[in-house]
Amino acid sequence: ERPDLALPVGTTLDRYILHRQSAFRYATGELSQLLRDIALASKIIHREINRAGLMDITGSAGSGNIQGETQQKLDVVANIRFIRALKNGGEVCAIISEEDDDIIHTGNSQAKYVVAIDPLDGSSNIDVNVSIGTIFSIYRRVSPVGTEATEADFLQGGRQQIAAGYILYGSSTLLVFTTGSGVSGFTYDISLGEYILSHADLRQPEAGFIFSCNDGNVDDYPVSVQRYLFRCKQQRLTGRYIGSLVADFHRNLIKGGIYLYPPTLKAPAGKLRLLYECYPMAFIAEQAGGKATNGLQPILDIVPVSLHQRSVLYIGSRTMVEEV
Numbered sequence: 001e002r003p004d005l006a007l008p009v010g011t012t013l014d015r016y017i018l019h020r021q022s023a024f025r026y027a028t029g030e031l032s033q034l035l036r037d038i039a040l041a042s043k044i045i046h047r048e049i050n051r052a053g054l055m056d057i058t059g060s061a062g063s064g065n066i067q068g069e070t071q072q073k074l075d076v077v078a079n080i081r082f083i084r085a086l087k088n089g090g091e092v093c094a095i096i097s098e099e100d101d102d103i104i105h106t107g108n109s110q111a112k113y114v115v116a117i118d119p120l121d122g123s124s125n126i127d128v129n130v131s132i133g134t135i136f137s138i139y140r141r142v143s144p145v146g147t148e149a150t151e152a153d154f155l156q157g158g159r160q161q162i163a164a165g166y167i168l169y170g171s172s173t174l175l176v177f178t179t180g181s182g183v184s185g186f187t188y189d190i191s192l193g194e195y196i197l198s199h200a201d202l203r204q205p206e207a208g209f210i211f212s213c214n215d216g217n218v219d220d221y222p223v224s225v226q227r228y229l230f231r232c233k234q235q236r237l238t239g240r241y242i243g244s245l246v247a248d249f250h251r252n253l254i255k256g257g258i259y260l261y262p263p264t265l266k267a268p269a270g271k272l273r274l275l276y277e278c279y280p281m282a283f284i285a286e287q288a289g290g291k292a293t294n295g296l297q298p299i300l301d302i303v304p305v306s307l308h309q310r311s312v313l314y315i316g317s318r319t320m321v322e323e324v
């Protein structure tokens with residue numbers, strides 16, 4: 001069932017959520033409120049990002065995260081802000097974040113939902129003023145309400161997501177999400193402090209002429225991927241790679257294209273995280289008519305075994321992903 005196109009572009013996020021609440025797989029007010037909590041946190045991050053250079057909070061915070069990556073100060077700020085918003089919103093009992101090794105228990109043990117989040121992906125781009133993004137994935141908990149959430153709540157598999165989305169902090173700030181019946185995009189109007197429906201029914205073009213990968217690693221890629229990229233170049237397709245998954249994915253969603261993060265010597269199982277990068281982006285891609293695989297199976301069919309496991313990712317226009 002497609003998003004209710006009766007809602008005109010220009011509708012606010014709140015009105016949209018209320019209007020479509022009946023179409024959510026779980027027609028409860030809690031999911032609506034949870035989406036609002038995420039939107040609120042993203043508005044705060046938007047503000048932090050846009051004044052980062054002035055507030056001297058860019059650059060490395062000096063601390064590292066489970067990924068062994070140097071955390072940028074805005075990474076830390078974004079993580080704190082989303083965790084606080086989800087805790088205070090009351091609809092989430094637990095969170096896993098790229099920035100934290102273990103499950104974050106919110107204390108809302110009566111809440112029905114858990115969230116997997118990459119609070120600020122592509123953060124190495126912060127200091128060079130390139131687009132970055134937040135990626136989130138929402139599950140209905142499987143552990144009993146009133147108990148402490150467990151890993152099982154997060155290891156249900158990609159097809160158990162009840163909602164997923166991203167916020168792209170780019171030339172404008174855009175919230176894109178799905179609740180399982182199509183994909184909608186909302187542009188942040190800072191003068192109103194509101195997200196406004198700007199893309200009522202986002203559809204991934206079947207074919208595309210853009211490929212996104214880090215060509216510097218091409219000698220590490222599987223021969224099949226090297227051959228695919230060679231064919232792309234023979235056809236003079238356009239190479240575009242921002243180094244920010246959300247930005248590359250979104251451009252390919254609008255224009256058609258494929259993003260590839262194949263196995264490399266440095267990341268033999270792929271670099272991207274399954275639970276809070278690949279699953280949510282794959283849910284969105286499939287809901288928009290696109291495709292996402294790890295080269296062997298659909299991303300959403302991968303059986304998860306650990307909270308921060310990595311995956312290979314090929315995602316975007318169906319005909320391009322099928323050809324890899």
Ligand code: P6P
Binds near residue numbers: 122123124246272
């Ligand atoms: P590389 C950012 O760190 C990220 O997770 C994605 O947003 C991005 O597409 C990729 O990694 C960039 O990785 O190895 O090409 O720098």
